[in-house]
Amino acid sequence: MRLDPDALGKLLRGRRVAMVSGTNGKTTTTHFLAGAVRAWLEADPAAGGTRRLVHNADGANLHQGIASALSGQPDADLAVLETDERVVADMVRLGRPEVLVLLNFSRDQLDRHHEIKGLGRSWRTALAAAGDDGPVVVANADEPLIVWAAETARQVVWVDTASTWTQDASLCPSCGSSLVREQPPETGAAGSTWHCSGCELRQPTAEYRVQDGRIIDRTGHAWEAQLNVPGAFNVSNAACALAAAELLGIDIPTALDGMRTVTAPAGRFATMHLGGTTARLLLAKNPAGWAEALPLASTDTVVLAIDSAAADGRDVSWLWDVEYEQLAGRTVVATGPRAQDLAVRLAYADVTFRCVPDLREALAGHEAPVDVIATYTPFQRLRKLGGV
Structure with a gap:
């Protein structure tokens, strides 16, 4: 072109x-x-x-x-x-x-x-x-x-x-x-x-x-x-x-x-293996997408990956339009470059969480399978890390 x-x-x-x-x-x-x-x-x-x-x-x-x-x-x-x-x-x-x-x-x-x-x-x-x-x-x-x-x-x-x-x-x-x-x-x-x-x-x-x-x-x-x-x-x-x-x-x-x-269209819903952990990948890019993805997360531990690169959108204020309250009672790991922004939102939702910004570290050491819900950029990085 x-x-x-x-x-x-x-x-x-x-x-x-x-x-x-x-x-x-x-x-x-x-x-x-x-x-x-x-x-x-x-x-x-x-x-x-x-x-x-x-x-x-x-x-x-x-x-x-x-x-x-x-x-x-x-x-x-x-x-x-x-x-x-x-x-x-x-x-x-x-x-x-x-x-x-x-x-x-x-x-x-x-x-x-x-x-x-x-x-x-x-x-x-x-x-x-x-x-x-x-x-x-x-x-x-x-x-x-x-x-x-x-x-x-x-x-x-x-x-x-x-x-x-x-x-x-x-x-x-x-x-x-x-x-x-x-x-x-x-x-x-x-x-x-x-x-x-x-x-x-x-x-x-x-x-x-x-x-x-x-x-x-x-x-x-x-x-x-x-x-x-x-x-x-x-x-x-x-x-x-x-x-x-x-x-x-x-x-x-x-x-x-x-x-x-x-x-698993373009990696969506695919299962990956990383650091001994088995993880299913779900993509959610905006409040409407999160509203559909969160009910699909069925594992006891859920990993949420957030970034604000150009492909994600620089503005992450949409986090406050997502009902993360439905994750209460489960183990949640906040990861990605904007993990701390997500951590604030989870705190207000009374969701117990760990903040682990590094994706590899966030996925390491889970004995049971986990669901991972990610915005676009960390989703693509996870696909590469897991060979999906």
């Missing part, structure tokens, strides 16, 4: 492109979709084989990372690409994706991304500019900012993901009025619905739904996800990937078979 500033557009040309973006879950969702495509290619001898697929599997999702993945497989005509929120508008303009999956918006790295409405506006503008040449958007109907951003797309397939995180959506992105949330009248319906108190923006009717851990497709058939990664949020991610797979022409049983091959 230094030699040729137009390289990314040239590398995208002539491929069927499916993109996935959002604050949380885009790496896993992209792996789900790539798994579905791979299963389809393997099931059909006439399809041409998996060499047709290119996927930025390591999560390098900025311009350079996407260009690297594409240039490594110049003959692959199917591209499943994780895309950073800031890159979506450029990718819509350059790549003319066939399918665009929009998962969610949460406060994340505010010193880098700034206010999330600005990102949403960039998506909305890009989709409007693309017009009839734009992608079919698979969008999370539970997220007001996603709904507003996707309004200008030529076609939207809505997914009710049964989201539980609402703290980043209090005001209408269209008019600024308060959003109203209410329980649906139907018995057994999942989650709440939302609408704006001042304009017509409201939660759209979904074609796909997540309910009781199952994925309900557009025909009303309920599918057991049976994924090999934990968490209800990953069933929601799989529902979005399933909708995208169908748009690409992949039948649901084949798509689900492919998604079930995903076990």
Whole structure:
């Protein structure tokens, strides 16, 4: 890209492109979709084989990372690409994706991304500019900012993901009025619905739904996800990937078979061994991510790793929006360069902890397996230390 500033557009040309973006879950969702495509290619001898697929599997999702993945497989005509929120508008303009999956918006790295409405506006503008040449958007109907951003797309397939995180959506992105949330009248319906108190923006009717851990497709058939990664949020991610797979022409049983091959996408949920300790790695980058990760921590000892490098976000004030109180009664180890900031938060949460800033030292000497929840930079360092 230094030699040729137009390289990314040239590398995208002539491929069927499916993109996935959002604050949380885009790496896993992209792996789900790539798994579905791979299963389809393997099931059909006439399809041409998996060499047709290119996927930025390591999560390098900025311009350079996407260009690297594409240039490594110049003959692959199917591209499943994780895309950073800031890159979506450029990718819509350059790549003319066939399918665009929009998962969610949460406060994340505010010193880098700034206010999330600005990102949403960039998506909305890009989709409007693309017009009839734009992608079919698979969008999370539970997220007001996603709904507003996707309004200008030529076609939207809505997914009710049964989201539980609402703290980043209090005001209408269209008019600024308060959003109203209410329980649906139907018995057994999942989650709440939302609408704006001042304009017509409201939660759209979904074609796909997540309910009781199952994925309900557009025909009303309920599918057991049976994924090999934990968490209800990953069933929601799989529902979005399933909708995208169908748009690409992949039948649901084949798509689900492919998604079930995903076990540790880019190290998430992987098990590592270091200094005699067995540890499971969980990534949590912001309050919404921590709200999903903390309930998954099942070990008696939990290691929490915090940093504030550029990839984490310099501002760690978000620590006060995470309910660390739920760790009370367990052994907690605070580690990483910002371990002492976390220690203050844990003290206020009445959680007993040890502060061990060095990652190696924090993981050493645990006789029983431990869960490790880490922000991005220490997560990547732990992957390298554990050979994951």
